[in-house]
Amino acid sequence: MQGKMMAQMFYAPGDVRFEETDIPQIGDDEILVKVRTALTCGTDLKTYRRGHPTIIQHVPSTFGHEFASDVIEVGRNVDKFKIGDRVVGANTAPCFQCEACKNEQYSLCENLSYLNGAFSEYVAVPEHILNYNFYKIPDGLRYEHAALLEPLACAVHGFDTLPVRAGDYTVVIGAGPIGLMFMDLLSLAGCRVIAADLSDCRLELSRNFGSFATVNAGADDYIEQVRILTEGKGPQIVVEATGFPSAWEAAFDMARPGATVLCFGGTKAGSTVTFDCKKFHYSEITLKGVYHHTPYHVRWALDLLASAQIDGSKYISGYYPLEKTIEALDSIGNQEGIKYVILPNGTKEDLDLG
Secondary structure (H helix, E strand, C coil), X not given: CCCEEEEEEEEECCEEEEEEEECCCCCCCCEEEEEEEEECCHHHHHXXXXXXXXXXXXXXXXXXXXXXXXXXXXXXXXXXXXCCCEEEECCEECCCCCHHHHCCCHXXXXXXXXXXCCCECXXXXXXXXXXXXXXXXXXXXXXXXXXXXXXXXXXXXXXXXXXXXXXCEEEEECCCHHHHHHHHHHHHCCCEEEEEECCHHHHHHHHHHCEEEEEECCCCCHHHHXXXXXXXXXXXEEEECCCCHHHHHHHHHHCCCCCEEEECCCCCCCCCCCCCHHHHHHCCCEEEECCCCCHHHHHHHHHHHHCCCCCHHHHEEEEEEHHHHHHHHHHHHCCCCCEEEEECCCCHHHHCCC
């Protein structure tokens, strides 16, 4: 397909321009898709403000990575999809050849293939991602809900590493989109979920995602409040979903003996934290980090969305046209809403026709 399209183009941190660019051309093993919905994400906000060492590999570049779309052109060797299919996928795929992949640690792949460009009218999906991390959108699943696939897959990956038991007290620190996804997953598994955040508005919102109690993380007796809510012992599981070192330390401090602490929020490079070694050793605390997703967790996340076990509508806070993408990103940067839908082609009403 020849021609021009409108896209948000990244030139430098803080310099993103809404402009015309060439529609990407596909090879024999690729597809071209028309983006129906893209979603705002904290990673895209950080990319806009600071750049990104892996997602943005050259400038100017399209950016954005959570989207659902329609297939409008198919390479001659592609038989997995046809023109007109509604499709969604992850923004990466592992190589399956490096040492990490051979050890089935796919999120640690040394050669991840990346895809960005969600904030554009059209995207070319490369062969490797197409083959391993792209799917038809199940019937009945709306475009904007399907576009939650990638971040949900990340949360599912983290959840899958936890020794979850029904009835466990769990604390999720951070009531942003990823934190809310963890609350959804933990409550679905029968855990008693406590939400912790600095924002009373987000804490109130967390009750829609399964939390039975909330604690403002800015309170002087924050950790003591958590202990009171957990029968004086602390939670069995703590999920940190903010990326602030102080939150990592608080997660450790509140954990009961034998607890698992998942540090999921990524901190700035060079950050350090301090833990009580005596508690770590004698209380047998499991401290772990989990990053990104794997093809297995992408498939799992899609099943959760398609079955409505995870209700995608709860995550959508509003809709913006493509030209107002930066306004939408600034809104989530100001902690206004959860996720906003960007509409590169058409209006909100058009989504009901897909």
